[in-house]
Amino acid sequence: MSVSHRRPVPLSKAYRLLNHGPTVLVSAAHDGKRNIMAAAWAMPLDFEPPKIAVVLDKSTWTRQLLEASGSFVLNVPCAAQADIVQTVGSTSGLERDKFQAYGLQAFAGELLDAPMLEGCVAWLECRLLPEPHNHQQYDLFLAEVIAAQADERVFSDGRWHFEGHDALRTLHHVAGGHFLKIGDPVAGKNLDD
Amino acid sequence: MSVSHRRPVPLSKAYRLLNHGPTVLVSAAHDGKRNIMAAAWAMPLDFEPPKIAVVLDKSTWTRQLLEASGSFVLNVPCAAQADIVQTVGSTSGLERDKFQAYGLQAFAGELLDAPMLEGCVAWLECRLLPEPHNHQQYDLFLAEVIAAQADERVFSDGRWHFEGHDALRTLHHVAGGHFLKIGDPVAGKNLDD
Numbered sequence: 001m002s003v004s005h006r007r008p009v010p011l012s013k014a015y016r017l018l019n020h021g022p023t024v025l026v027s028a029a030h031d032g033k034r035n036i037m038a039a040a041w042a043m044p045l046d047f048e049p050p051k052i053a054v055v056l057d058k059s060t061w062t063r064q065l066l067e068a069s070g071s072f073v074l075n076v077p078c079a080a081q082a083d084i085v086q087t088v089g090s091t092s093g094l095e096r097d098k099f100q101a102y103g104l105q106a107f108a109g110e111l112l113d114a115p116m117l118e119g120c121v122a123w124l125e126c127r128l129l130p131e132p133h134n135h136q137q138y139d140l141f142l143a144e145v146i147a148a149q150a151d152e153r154v155f156s157d158g159r160w161h162f163e164g165h166d167a168l169r170t171l172h173h174v175a176g177g178h179f180l181k182i183g184d185p186v187a188g189k190n191l192d193d
Numbered sequence: 194m195s196v197s198h199r200r201p202v203p204l205s206k207a208y209r210l211l212n213h214g215p216t217v218l219v220s221a222a223h224d225g226k227r228n229i230m231a232a233a234w235a236m237p238l239d240f241e242p243p244k245i246a247v248v249l250d251k252s253t254w255t256r257q258l259l260e261a262s263g264s265f266v267l268n269v270p271c272a273a274q275a276d277i278v279q280t281v282g283s284t285s286g287l288e289r290d291k292f293q294a295y296g297l298q299a300f301a302g303e304l305l306d307a308p309m310l311e312g313c314v315a316w317l318e319c320r321l322l323p324e325p326h327n328h329q330q331y332d333l334f335l336a337e338v339i340a341a342q343a344d345e346r347v348f349s350d351g352r353w354h355f356e357g358h359d360a361l362r363t364l365h366h367v368a369g370g371h372f373l374k375i376g377d378p379v380a381g382k383n384l385d386d
Contacts, residue, residue, distance in 0.1 A: 019233050020365035020373055021214015040212050043236045045248060045331055053246060053333065055238060079379050086381030102384055134327070138238055138335065140246065160367055172213035172365075172375060174353055177383070180213050182365060183376025186272050188279030190370070191295055 005151045013158040014148040015044035017076060017122040018052060020182060022170035025075040025088060026054060028066035029114045036098055036117060037062040038089025040173040042074060050145040052126060057139055061094045066128060073114040076122035079181045080167040086177040110147040121168050122150040198344045206351040207341040208237035210269060210315040211245060213353065213375060215363035218268040218281060219247060221259035222307045229291055229310060230255040231282025233366040235267060243338035245319060250332055254287045259321060266307040269315035272374045273360040279370040303340040314361050315343040
């Protein structure tokens with residue numbers, strides 16, 4: 001039995017899980033069905049209470065599930081999961097359960113039923129905000145983050161620290177299964193100081 | 194006189210300049226005044242015509258300028274500019290011109306008057322979409338990308354390629370002047386293949 005490295009992240013720091021622009025996996029469940037898909041277009045929208053924005057195409061089944069349930073999870077995957085991200089980003093879960101098909105392990109959220117994917121490095125449980133104009137016009141979904149967790153090996157005290165954990169670096173999608181992993185720290189100093 | 198490495202990016206590929214989640218600099222001009230600020234919360238919103246979303250706090254002067262002019266530029270800065278990003282992200286341009294104060298070189302866009310910052314690795318000229326509810330309620334601005342350019346040393350044929358150009362790697366803000374630069378490629382393959 002493996003030791004879990006998941007730790008709660010205070011809501012005031014939840015935006016930092018997405019601040020550096022990783023590609024995410026969006027998961028949702030409704031009425032006994034569940035799905036997970038990849039989305040490169042997600043970002044923080046507010047600090048506290050934390051909010052996020054994510055773009056979800058009308059054709060996706062995950063979108064149907066999250067519109068029905070009013071909630072979803074943003075899972076932040078890592079380099080070790082590149083094949084999983086590419087696969088769940090290019091297949092449909094309408095005809096078969098992707099978790100079963102690809103042997104993906106899921107666990108329950110603290111507050112939501114949406115499946116959270118094992119092996120990711122952060123998880124944000126989200127409650128959809130009712131903004132139908134944005135949904136219809138722009139495929140844009142805004143949500144409040146109601147719980148967050150991260151893998152303490154690479155995120156603690158509100159900071160990412162990937163040194164020594166290359167396989168846990170976040171993925172940043174370019175196109176067509178080509179990703180860049182996040183790299184090394186750079187400090188920026190204020191030129192007035 | 195230095196050779197320019199700026200090349201036009203086809204609008205159909207413009208989303209790829211932001212797809213991997215870099216921190217951006219937002220610049221705008223109106224009525225003889227100009228400003229530039231940092232924003233970590235920006236993402237693509239659509240492919241073609243390309244659209245983007247960016248979050249801009251009510252307190253920022255750049256927001257006032259872009260609301261007045263209806264247009265702005267997203268500049269994608271690089272590791273060599275970390276101090277500039279931190280500085281324009283933590284100072285106000287209301288009382289002095291940041292370009293003059295910090296010796297920043299700007300050039301004109303192909304279609305817009307908003308200043309484009311020399312030394313960045315990509316530039317997206319954007320026309321604001323009239324969505325006042327999103328502005329007021331969420332500080333969220335949606336825009337159509339009407340022209341795009343990139344530094345051909347690190348972006349060509351619709352792909353980023355940073356190998357051999359560490360100083361030109363994009364910046365991804367964590368918090369408080371701590372950035373991560375984008376790292377190396379990872380390929381994801383579809384597990385069904």
